[in-house]
Amino acid sequence: MKTIISILTRFVPRRYLQRISHFILRIVAIFYIGNKKECPVCHHKFRKLLPYGRIVKRKNAICPSCLSLERHRLIWLFLERDTDFFSAELKVLHIAPEYCFIKRFKKLPNLDYTTGDLESPLADVKMDIREIPFGENTFDVVICNHTLEHVIEDLQSMQEFHRVLKPGGWGILNSPINEKRDVTYEDTSITDPAEREKHFGQRDHVREYGLDYTDRLTQAGFKVNTRDVIAELSDEETDRFALIHYDTQTAEDLIYFVNK
Numbered sequence: 001m002k003t004i005i006s007i008l009t010r011f012v013p014r015r016y017l018q019r020i021s022h023f024i025l026r027i028v029a030i031f032y033i034g035n036k037k038e039c040p041v042c043h044h045k046f047r048k049l050l051p052y053g054r055i056v057k058r059k060n061a062i063c064p065s066c067l068s069l070e071r072h073r074l075i076w077l078f079l080e081r082d083t084d085f086f087s088a089e090l091k092v093l094h095i096a097p098e099y100c101f102i103k104r105f106k107k108l109p110n111l112d113y114t115t116g117d118l119e120s121p122l123a124d125v126k127m128d129i130r131e132i133p134f135g136e137n138t139f140d141v142v143i144c145n146h147t148l149e150h151v152i153e154d155l156q157s158m159q160e161f162h163r164v165l166k167p168g169g170w171g172i173l174n175s176p177i178n179e180k181r182d183v184t185y186e187d188t189s190i191t192d193p194a195e196r197e198k199h200f201g202q203r204d205h206v207r208e209y210g211l212d213y214t215d216r217l218t219q220a221g222f223k224v225n226t227r228d229v230i231a232e233l234s235d236e237e238t239d240r241f242a243l244i245h246y247d248t249q250t251a252e253d254l255i256y257f258v259n260k
Contacts, residue, residue, distance in 0.1 A: 032064050038240050040102050041076045042066035047243050054202055060242040068100040070243050070253070071145060075172060076101075077213060077241070078229050078255050083170075085141070086110070093164065095129055097122055114139075127159040138164045142171035149175050149205045149217035158220030165260040173217060173258055176201070181210030209212040213250065222258035229255055 034047025037060060044065040046124055052069060068076070079085040088219035089110050094101070097115040102122055105113050116132070117123035127133055129144070130153050142161045148154045161171060178201075180183075186207035190196055193203035200208045209216075214224045230238055230249055238244060245252060 009200065011034075012104060031193040033241065036240075037242050038248060039066060039068055040080075040241050041068045041104070041257075055197070056246070058246055061245075063100070066100040067098075067205065070245055071174060072098055072100050073241050074229050074243055074253065075174070077233075078172075078227060078257075082229075088140075090140040091138065092141040093132075093134070093139045093145065095142070096120060096147045096201075098145065106159055129160060132160045132164050134164050136163050137166045140166055140169050142169070142173070145172065145174045146176060148173070149200070149202075149207055149209060152206050154207070155220060158222070159256075162221040162260055167260055169260045171258045173214060173220075173222075173256050174254075175209050175256070177209050177211070177213055177251040179211055181208065183212050184193045184208065184216070214256070217256065217258055222260065225257045225259070227255040227257050228253075 003202055007218065032046040032048060032050070035045050036047050037049050038045045039049075042063060042065045044062060044063065049060040050062045050064050051057045051059050058070075063073075076188075084090075086108060087110060089112075091112040092103065092105070092114065094113065094115045096117050097120065099122065105111060112123060115123045116125045116127040116129075118126065118128055125133070129147070129151065134183055144161065148157060151157050158173070161173065167173060184207055185199070187199065190199055190207070196205055197203045200206065214226065217224045230243055233243070243253070
C-alpha cells in the first residue's frame with residue numbers, strides 16, 4: 001500500500017487523483033475499521049490511518065474515509081476551537097479546495113463559500129491566484145493550503161489574497177516549511193520535474209520555504225500569527241487524531257494565520 005500511494009502521488013496529476021482517490025479509499029477503509037485513531041473532520045474511527053508520502057512515507061497520515069491529512073485535521077481543529085468559522089456569517093474564498101473540506105463547508109448555512117483553482121475539477125471558479133478575478137475587499141476569509149510553493153510569483157499571489165480580503169478579514173495560508181532553512185531556497189532555472197523533486201521535495205514545487213515564510217507574508221501586507229494547535233491539545237488527542245508528521249513536530253505543523 002505504501003508503494004502504491006507513493007507512485008500515485010508522485011506521478012499522477014492532482015486533477016486526476018481528485019476524481020478517483022476517494023472512491024478507491026472508501027473501499028480500503030473497510031479493512032481499517034477500529035477505534036485507535038479518529039479523524040476530527042469526518043469523525044470516523046480506525047485501527048490506524050493510511051500511510052502517505054511522495055518520497056518518505058508517513059504512517060497514520062491519511063484518513064481512509066475523507067482523505068484528510070495531518071494538516072487538514074489541524075486546520076479543522078483550529079477553525080472549530082479558535083475561530084467563528086462555523087457560526088458567523090462569512091464570505092469565504094478557498095483556493096485549491098481539499099476533498100475532505102468541500103462538501104462540509106458547502107453545507108454550512110452561515111458561509112457564502114467559493115472555491116477556486118487553476119486545474120481542479122472540484123473548484124467552482126477556474127482562476128490563477130496571481131490574478132484573482134474578484135474585486136478588492138470581497139471576502140471575510142481566505143484559505144490557501146499548500147499551494148504557494150507551486151507558484152513562481154508567490155509574493156504576487158499573497159498580495160492578491162490581501163487585496164481581496166476585507167479590512168479585518170483573516171486567512172489561513174499554510175505551506176510546507178523546512179525549518180532547517182532560515183532563508184527560502186528557490187531557483188527558477190530548475191524546471192525539470194525530477195530535478196525539482198531533488199531540490200524542492202516535489203516534482204511540481206518551485207521552491208522550498210524556510211523560516212522566512214512569515215516575512216514573505218508580512219511583505220505582502222499581512223499581520224502574521226503562527227498558531228501551535230498541537231501545544232493546546234493533550235498528548236492523547238494528538239495521538240488519536242494523528243496530527244504530527246514523522247512523529248516529530250516541525251514548523252509545518254503550525255497554522256499560518258494572517259489578518260488584514
